Amino acid sequence: MEIFKNLIQGAVIGIANIIPGVSGGTMALVLGIYERLINAIRNISFKSIKTAAGILKFDRESYRKFKDETARIDAFFLMNITIGALIAITALAQLMTYLLKNWHEPTYGFFFGLVLISVLAPYKLINRRSFAALLSCLIAMAAVLLVSNALSEEDIIKKAKVKYELRAENAVSNPNRSKIVEHSDNSDVMHKIYLFFLGAIAISAMILPGVSGSFLLLLLGGYFDILAAISNRDLPVLFVFAMGCMAGISVFSRILNYLLKKWHDITVSSLVGLVLGSLWLIWPFKNSVMIGNERVYLSNRLPLNFGTSELYTAAASLLGMAVVLIMIRIESRSSERSS
8 A cells, every 4th residue: 555655745746847847846845755765866875876786796785684674765756756756757758748839828837736735735734934044945936936937938939940840950961750859869978977967967856845946847858858858768868867957866865864854844944935936837838939830838828818728727726635635634644643
């Protein structure tokens, strides 16, 4: 039962990380596993790898050390979360691409409702709601707004046009190849370094509630490359990206774990601010332009009328809220039974 629960939790986190503007860290907070997840990741070290390799000796002492080490790093929890996330990302990458393209407003509406209510989870973790905690919350909100508005509408349109032109050129030169190519040679060392850097930055953002790793990938120009690599099973690209993720999460989880232990309330208040700030980023109604045969979404807007799309979006938002409330209720009952 615990394994199935962790797999589902991992799947939810994985799905969230596919959506630009939605944070897997937020979902981890909603599911009540955030601090456990960060602590487990932090505990992984070279010793863990060495101990795992030691079982190849096939002796009792090595097995005992391996068993102790897996318990110390909460390995089975991490493994189940990772497997759930990978299954969801692999299975749903194409579906999410379809939903974002054809049902943009309802899809973002669902996640808007999800994130709006999810702020309750980190808020309840604040023990002392002081002025310093409030200030850290406001600073975090401002940081998310600055990042989300880092690109002007002109910049977004320019990037979209370049992307469209590159894809058109690639389709003419090689019609059987569907993925977007922005570099003349994928084996180029600088491109591999770029992919590694993308992985390190994206995974660091993905474990922060309210900060979307997918959006940062979009901001850095790598979102469509990685999404295409997942859809096309481009293993070399995914391997380098995964190495960057491993390096980034190893360093960042230690920093975050230290902050949670040293300044718990201020750190959690900052997480609340990140979640609140992300609501601006995932507001479902946006101005848009057509670039080629694709719609590019720009600044936020208020709906001028209430038609079918707006009705679906409102319903999706309510569904997202309901999902979080159910999760919180289930977690609450689970905590009551265990105490």
